[in-house]
Amino acid sequence: MAIAIRFKGWAHSFMFLSARSHYPSSPEKYVPSPALVKPMINRTRPLHVKYLLNLKKEDFAAFMLRFNRLLMVALLSVALLSGCSDKMEPQLPELGKDKVNIKVAYYDKNAFYQHYGNLFMSRFPNISVEVVSTERLFHRDKDVMAEFQKLMDSEQPDIIYFQTMDLFQEAIRKDELYGLNEIIKQDKFDIENMLPGVTELIKTKGEGTLYGLAPTFSSQAIYYNKDLFSEYGVPFPKDQMTWEELVQLARRFPSNGQGNERIYGFAPSYPAAAQVGFHYLSSIAAAKGLSFVDPGQMKVTIRTEEWKQAAQLTVEGMKSGAFYVPQKNPAANQGKPKTMEDVLKRNLFITGKAAMILSSSNFMETIQRAKDTLKDVSPVNWEIATVPIDPRSPNASHAMSVSRIFSINAKSANIRAAWELVKFINSDQMAKTNYNSSPGELPSRSAYRTRWP
Numbered sequence: 001m002a003i004a005i006r007f008k009g010w011a012h013s014f015m016f017l018s019a020r021s022h023y024p025s026s027p028e029k030y031v032p033s034p035a036l037v038k039p040m041i042n043r044t045r046p047l048h049v050k051y052l053l054n055l056k057k058e059d060f061a062a063f064m065l066r067f068n069r070l071l072m073v074a075l076l077s078v079a080l081l082s083g084c085s086d087k088m089e090p091q092l093p094e095l096g097k098d099k100v101n102i103k104v105a106y107y108d109k110n111a112f113y114q115h116y117g118n119l120f121m122s123r124f125p126n127i128s129v130e131v132v133s134t135e136r137l138f139h140r141d142k143d144v145m146a147e148f149q150k151l152m153d154s155e156q157p158d159i160i161y162f163q164t165m166d167l168f169q170e171a172i173r174k175d176e177l178y179g180l181n182e183i184i185k186q187d188k189f190d191i192e193n194m195l196p197g198v199t200e201l202i203k204t205k206g207e208g209t210l211y212g213l214a215p216t217f218s219s220q221a222i223y224y225n226k227d228l229f230s231e232y233g234v235p236f237p238k239d240q241m242t243w244e245e246l247v248q249l250a251r252r253f254p255s256n257g258q259g260n261e262r263i264y265g266f267a268p269s270y271p272a273a274a275q276v277g278f279h280y281l282s283s284i285a286a287a288k289g290l291s292f293v294d295p296g297q298m299k300v301t302i303r304t305e306e307w308k309q310a311a312q313l314t315v316e317g318m319k320s321g322a323f324y325v326p327q328k329n330p331a332a333n334q335g336k337p338k339t340m341e342d343v344l345k346r347n348l349f350i351t352g353k354a355a356m357i358l359s360s361s362n363f364m365e366t367i368q369r370a371k372d373t374l375k376d377v378s379p380v381n382w383e384i385a386t387v388p389i390d391p392r393s394p395n396a397s398h399a400m401s402v403s404r405i406f407s408i409n410a411k412s413a414n415i416r417a418a419w420e421l422v423k424f425i426n427s428d429q430m431a432k433t434n435y436n437s438s439p440g441e442l443p444s445r446s447a448y449r450t451r452w453p
Contacts, residue, residue, distance in 0.1 A: 095124075099128070100414050102129055103130045103155060104129055104132065104160075104421070105134050105152075105157035105160045105161060107163060113131070116421075116424070120421055120425075124420060145166075148170075156412075159406060159408055159412075159421055161404070161405070161406055162404075162406075165405075168211070168407070171211075172211050177408065177409070177410055178418075180209075180211065180213065181209055187419075187423070190428070193447060194213075195217065197400055198217050198444045199444075201400070212407035213405070213422060213426040214402045215430060216442060216443055216444060217400060217441070218360055218361050218362065218403070218441055219361050219399050219400045221359070221361070222241075222246070222357070222358055222385045222387060223357050225380055225381065225382060226381045228352065228355045229355060232252065232253055232263075232355075234252045234253065234355070236383065239386040240386055240389050240394050247266075247322060249356075250265025250266040250317065250356060260353075262353065264324040264355065265322040266322060266324065266355070266358075267349065268280075268324065268357065269349065269359035270347065276323075276325060280318070285307065287387065287397075289390060290306055344369065345374065349380065349382075350380060351377055406422045426444070428447070
């Protein structure tokens with residue numbers, strides 16, 4: 001599914017993964033086969049019409065009375081069973097006027113109040129918000145899962161902000177989160193204008209239930225230098241190319257330049273001498289749906305024909321000179337960069353030495369930073385195309401990720417107040433207010449998927 005996004009007045013397309021749940025929204029109706037239906041019909045035939053016609057008048061009246069009673073019992077049973085099958089979660093009461101205090105687990109207290117808290121409390125003066133920082137969970141020497149559970153047990157936050165999908169899934173597995181499906185229907189909260197890929201991806205983690213909402217997401221794209229393509233007479237990249245097509249496109253740029261005259265058809269967004277080969281291989285493999293290990297069988301899966309093809313394509317791109325490969329001379333790599341300006345100047349795309357790179361939506365901020373910072377480097381005239389796809393699944397992509405999810409603690413004593421905050425954070429109003437304040441993050445609400453107009 002290609003979603004049109006506008007940057008700087010031009011239309012850009014990101015390819016987003018349309019996550020499909022394997023769980024239907026409503027159970028399929030069971031239709032018995034004729035082989036089962038026929039014996040069931042035959043067993044209902046003792047009340048033959050001829051038998052009824054031969055009954056005396058008083059016997060017939062008694063029969064009909066018993067029949068009507070049985071019919072009423074049957075209808076009542078059906079009604080009760082139907083009510084049980086359509087059982088709904090209790091509706092949440094409306095927000096009262098009493099003062100309520102809710103606790104939010106968020107990575108930084110000041111950031112939360114700046115982005116959400118102050119605006120929310122001005123709109124809901126009867127709800128006060130306390131922030132519990134989760135920053136300590138992510139220290140190098142910490143077991144994140146264990147530290148998260150300690151926080152849940154000790155602080156009992158009403159709302160949890162998940163920065164990783166692993167933590168989110170673990171909380172779902174432990175039944176620690178409140179399902180939002182029914183309250184979304186009850187309040188008629190608009191999720192139709194959120195990118196379907198975002199809500200469906202979250203829903204698949206909950207096996208059909210939404211256990212959180214994400215106001216933003218990130219994605220990847222092929223960034224390309226329009227001026228380089230025009231200069232060398234190479235057609236612009238197109239959406240839904242394969243990696244084979246991208247390699248052929250990259251090979252059309254000259255590979256015989258030296259020093260500052262060298263142009264690469266394709267390069268990583270942040271080249272590192274020991275990692276470029278792995279970067280290319282893993283990117284190609286991801287597009288083809290390959291993984292290094294099968295977690296179900298705990299087996300290495302790289303000894304397959306598809307992995308062999310991915311490796312051959314990587315080697316072709318690097319040996320042909322179309323893909324950037326660091327120089328073997330260590331002196332040419334100039335040591336480690338010391339300033340942000342040094343980092344930007346070593347980026348081959350920023351300096352106009354790479355025609356294409358694969359990077360996330362965060363790279364847009366890097367381009368803007370370079371434009372503001374590097375006065376001696378001409379700004380890149382850029383566009384984007386979708387990440388390369390697997391031709392067997394041209395409308396699916398691995399490129400989208402969701403890592404900022406707001407959920408409600410299932411044990412919260414203030415679920416209505418907590419829901420008001422989650423609803424506010426994911427509202428149209430907040431998308432409009434914050435769409436330009438999260439570097440590299442794109443708003444889930446389609447109306448505001450516009451940056452740098």
